[in-house]
Amino acid sequence: MATATAEPPLVVVGDARGLGRHARTDAVVRLGTGLLLWAGLLLITYWWDADGGINDLARPATGLLSIGRLTGLWSAHLLLVQVLLMSRLPALENAFGRNRLVAIHRIVGLTSFYLMVAHIVTIVGGYASARWSLVLPTTWQLVTEYGGMLLATAGTVALIMVVVTSIKAARRRLRYESWHLIHLYGYLGAGLALPHQLWTGQEFLRSRGATLYWWSLWGAAGLAVIIWRLILPIWRSVRFDLRVAAVITESADTVSVLLSGRRLDRLPVQPGQFLIVRFLSGAGWTRANPFSISAAADGQSLRITARAVGDGSARLAGLRPGVRVAFEGPYGRLSPRARTVRPVLLAGAGIGVTPLRALAEGLEYAAGEATLLYRYTGEPLFAAEFDRLAGARGLKILALPGARSGSGGVLGPVAAGHDELQVLRHWLPELVESDVYICGPQPWASGLERLVAAxxxxxxxxxxxxxxx
Ligand SMILES: Cc1cc2nc3c(=O)[nH]c(=O)nc-3n(C[C@H](O)[C@H](O)[C@H](O)COP(=O)(O)OP(=O)(O)OC[C@H]3O[C@@H](n4cnc5c(N)ncnc54)[C@H](O)[C@@H]3O)c2cc1C
Structure with missing residues (x-):
């Protein structure tokens, strides 16, 4: 007779057959997105030239205005692309993943902003016939007499606020919530700044194709935000009715929260993904924080595990069973979807081990094919669960304890005084043939990325x- 066990069965959801299929699709989506971005820029440059853009450059009087038109068009285009990129469109989320989207968001956003500044300077300069004395009266006239310009001015102020508060030095001084709230003004900025181009810009009005193109792009960006950032999260929160089922203490500053819900087997969540959650109780219910799924979802419940680092994460320890949870997601590409080969290294530091814990359970692998590299200080999280995975599934574990050193090494005291690249190669001869999943604080994650790339x-x-x- 089989002995009953109190431990729940392990859940394997990732299917290693057809590895790389999604990775190929995602690569095509990334390539397509890049091509569309450049094709759009080329197309609007063509319309600008067809409207006399290059010819106008020949004379100083019209040259500034012409440059102003082109920079305005490019800026508007990138701003709309920016809105689309951050709309949580599933194809883009899957193809790029959060880290890459955030990096692209910064580049596209800043480029669009600098082009907007160039647009304002050159348009004002052009209308003022490049005379300093006329700059102020011309600006006033442009703002007050041209259609949509008052709105555009308000939009520009909102966009300046977003960019200024995103500069590293300013960002560090702001609470995340304040920064995020201001950042959302970017939508207001885009919404207010663009209509003046659609109403008065000659490139929009002269060609029917151009008018159609701009209105479609503007509509698509707006619709994508409404559907994927607003409607879908609200609908999923209502439909799946997530609630706190239990709060489990993992260590002095870390708790796991078990969430139950209705028909969770229908929630398309992969191990390694994260949810942005709002616990609807008490003060702080408006605050949303991202937390990774820390166990493979079994269709009945979800688990997140959080280290208390501030108000939002600290309140998890005091949650009562039954508290409703509004959520966005699941998001993230740190999942079986990204896998291309069988050997796999799961590398995490500190609380960054949470998504890797879910992957260690959910990925399909044979004994010895998966290794967990876990860098931690103090007590390791999920020690018993990892031991169980080692016993039942053949997960290899490289535990790297010890306080952070000032030397900038990523492997910790165990490798101190050694060449970390050689150490890693010695520990993991199969590394070069593996997929590597990394999660942890940014400096550590970047350091390990460089090491495995080397x-x-x-x-x-x-x-x-x-x-x-
Ligand atoms: C994709 C992702 C997955 C994560 N998974 C986990 C996890 O499984 N377990 C865990 O303990 N932590 C996780 N974190 C970190 C966690 O979101 C933050 O520690 C938490 O939001 C801190 O909020 P706070 O109010 O407690 O602290 P605060 O003092 O408000 O914030 C501390 C720092 O946390 C970050 N942060 C705060 N709120 C957010 C937010 N809404 N979005 C992004 N970053 C924020 C900021 O860097 C901020 O400086 C994850 C973060 C990301 C981006």
Whole structure:
């Protein structure tokens, strides 16, 4: 007779057959997105030229205005692309993942902003016939007499606020919630700044194709935000009716929260993904925080595990069973979807081990094919669960304890005084043939990324998610 066990069965959800299929689809989506971005820029440059853009450059009087038109068009285009990129469109989320989307968001956003500044300077300069004395009266006239310009001015102020508060030095001084709230003004900025181009810009009005193109892009960006950032999260929160089922203490500063819900087997969640959750009780219910799924979902419940670092994460310890949870997601590409080959290294530091715990359970692998590299100080999280996975599934474990050193090494005291690249190669001879999943604080994750890249792991097999912003 089989002995009953109090431990729940392990859940394997990732299917290692057809490895790389999703990775190929995602690569095509990334390529397509890049091509569309450049094709859009080329198309609007063509319309600008067809409207006399290059000819106008020949004379100083019209040259400034012409440059102003082009920079305005490029800026508007990138701003709309920016809105689309951050709309949580599933195809883009899957293809790029959060880390890459955030990096692209910064580049596209800043480029769009600098082009907007160039647009304002050159348009005002052009209308003022490049005379300093006329700059102020011309600006006043432009703002007050041209259609949509008052709105555009308000939008510009909102966008300036977003960019200024995103500069590292300013960002560090703000609470995340304040920064995030201001950042949402970017939508207001885009919404207010663009209509003046649609109403008065000659490139929009002269060609029917151009008018259609701009209105479609503007509509698509707006619709994507409404559907995927508003309607879908609300609908999923209502439909799945997530509630706190239990709060489990993992260590002095870390708790796991078990969530139950209705028909959770229908929630398309993969191990390694994260949810942005709002616990609807008491003060702080408006605050949303991202937390990774820390166990493979079994269709009945979900588990998140959080270290208390501030108000939002600290309140998890005091949650009562039954508290409703509004959520966005699941998001993230640190999942079986990204996998391309069978050997796999799961590398985590500190609380960054949470998504890797779920992957260690949910990924399909044979004994010895998966290794967990876990860098931690103090007590390791999920020690018993990892031991169980080692016993039942053949997960290899490289535990790297010890306080953070000032030397900048990523492997910790165990490798102190040694060449970390050699140490890693010695520990993991199969590394170069593996997919590498990395999660942890940004500096550590970047350091390990560089190390595994130096060991010869190609970039498309390194999948990173950092817990910073
Ligand atoms: C994709 C992702 C997955 C994560 N998974 C986990 C996890 O499984 N377990 C865990 O303990 N932590 C996780 N984190 C980190 C966790 O979100 C933050 O520690 C938490 O939000 C801190 O909020 P706070 O109010 O307690 O602290 P605060 O003092 O408000 O914030 C501390 C720092 O946390 C970050 N942060 C705060 N709120 C957010 C937010 N809404 N979005 C992004 N970053 C924020 C900022 O860097 C901030 O400086 C994850 C972060 C990300 C981005």
């Amino acid at each position: 060991a010869g792991v190609p970039a498309d097999r390194i999948h990173t998610e950092a817990f910073g912003w």
